[in-house]
Amino acid sequence: MLNKHQDESKKNLTGNLVSLEEKNRNIQMHTMPESIGAERDQEKIAILKAAVNIGDSLIWEYDVQHDLIHVDYDLNEHTKFSRLRIKPFRNKEDFLNAIHPDDRQNVFYDHFERLIRGEIKSYSIKYRRIFEGQVLWVEANVQPYRYNADGTPSCVVYYLSDITKEYESEMALVEAREADRLKSAFLANMSHEIRTPLNAIVGFSSLLAEADDHEERDSYMEVINKNNALLLQLVDDILDFSKIESGKMDYNFADADLKGICMDAYNVHVVRVNPGVELIFNFEHPSLVLYTDEQRIMQVLFNFLSNAIKFTKKGSITISYKKRIDDVYVSVADTGIGISAEDCRIVFNRFVKLDSFQQGTGLGLAICKMIIKFLGGQIGVASDEGKGSVFWFTLPLSES
Structure with a gap:
């Protein structure tokens, strides 16, 4: 995470630059080679350069009236x-x-233009910047240092720092904490998900042993079979996820007819x-033979159909x-x-359940991915809330 003291230093640095650069320009306009004041200001400029030279950062000035940007590259080697x-x-x-x-509205129109x-x-703002096709995270501290008669800025100083590494480390920490939270929620949820079908199996098995009516026995068997299938699916999901995570999932590639797979499904x-649902x-559909794993496609x-x-x-x-x-x-x-x-x-993240009242591990779609x-x-998925969803996947066309 970015250090708060570092943030304050950047802001102070921007303010110091305003006063020091003004003085430096005055010194250059009025030649005073032996002036003690000039030496002190030059010393402050040297200190400022040393401060700016820490990390990848730069300072630029904007002349509002003439729409000109000047970047002082000499401050940072x-x-x-x-x-x-x-x-x-x-x-x-x-x-x-x-x-x-994606950041232009906020950075340019909602901040920079309003400042002008x-x-x-x-x-002070953090945003993404483009450099040779790369996306960088930067932090900017911005303030005016000259004003027009009506109080609007005529000159603005902009201090910019590359914070990509710090930002990525911060996001990695956030993701790790979220993963731990989801894993804890998953383990807590599993105790409920497994217990529910087990209770149904045990309870209806006892009733089945005492039931004399044929229809009653059939209804009990239907409940038991349904919960057997649910429990088996829960265990399969957990085992599949564990295998994929450890890189031990088995794949068997062979020619497979996609039409036949869809017909079986x-x-x-x-x-x-x-x-009421068709x-x-x-x-x-024409037959389409792919070199792939038929069982994994199935x-x-x-999973898509069950959901x-x-x-x-x-x-x-x-x-x-x-x-x-x-x-x-x-x-x-x-x-x-x-x-x-x-x-x-x-929806394709691990341990995610959009409806906590529906049974399941929250691993099915993560495994599919x-x-x-x-x-x-x-x-992927395309959906219109209240109207329906389209879950889709693609497979490469290749020969065996």
């Missing part, structure tokens, strides 16, 4: 090889183009959909695939409850 040194960098347009597109209009006195799940697959499709069935109470669920130039696009679309944009970004990645494809 690092700027000769600096990632902050961008060409061209002469005016506001160059400054705007150097900012990452005199709406804010100064600011359809036949298994067509009897599982909720009343499971759709176009049996006129595992991903089964779609859980959250689709009316409408339809559609299995489809489409051959493209370099790959094949496979999807399961539903007319269920949909997923928010925020949840779409995390790992499988598809290993098979050389991509995976």
